[in-house]
Amino acid sequence: MPPRAASQILDALVARRCEIRGDEAVRKVYPDAKVATEEDWRTEYEDAIISVKVVDDVGAAIAHIEHYGSHHTEAIISEDPVSVERFFTEIDSAILLHNASTQFADGGEFGFGGEIGIATGKFHARGPVGLEQLCSFKYQVRGSGQTRP
Numbered sequence: 001m002p003p004r005a006a007s008q009i010l011d012a013l014v015a016r017r018c019e020i021r022g023d024e025a026v027r028k029v030y031p032d033a034k035v036a037t038e039e040d041w042r043t044e045y046e047d048a049i050i051s052v053k054v055v056d057d058v059g060a061a062i063a064h065i066e067h068y069g070s071h072h073t074e075a076i077i078s079e080d081p082v083s084v085e086r087f088f089t090e091i092d093s094a095i096l097l098h099n100a101s102t103q104f105a106d107g108g109e110f111g112f113g114g115e116i117g118i119a120t121g122k123f124h125a126r127g128p129v130g131l132e133q134l135c136s137f138k139y140q141v142r143g144s145g146q147t148r149p
Contacts, residue, residue, distance in 0.1 A: 006030065010052070018048040025054035041068045058083040062090050069093065073105040088140050100143025109148075110139065 010020055010030045021040050022033035040051040055061045075097040076087045084098050095105045
């Protein structure tokens with residue numbers, strides 16, 4: 001992502017009182033960011049905090065997500081269809097978003113009611129088992145910059 005675009009995104013987040021934590025490359029573009037620690041990459045904050053890392057390519061992004069992610073919801077912001085398809089193919093998460101906010105990852109947005117159970121571990125079957133019980137879903141959402149208030 002070009003430095004100008006990164007600064008614009010981070011400025012918009014800070015304007016909404018989001019705390020930015022970043023790696024060295026982020027801090028060069030956005031010096032007010034706090035230094036991201038190893039623990040930051042593993043943490044899902046229940047607050048307005050984001051940890052940002054600059055990677056060289058989509059392969060490095062996928063490796064970072066596979067190492068630190070929860071396999072629940074992941075997003076890519078990109079105009080490169082090859083990168084988006086690789087991201088959607090190689091990331092093993094329940095919900096993948098392209099150019100849309102991860103805030104859309106809840107039951108109401110998917111038509112399942114207000115909230116759905118969240119589980120990121122491997123599941124096992126109980127009772128009578130057929131093909132339907134052995135299948136899980138991988139939702140792929142393609143957007144054009146949508147956010148959720």
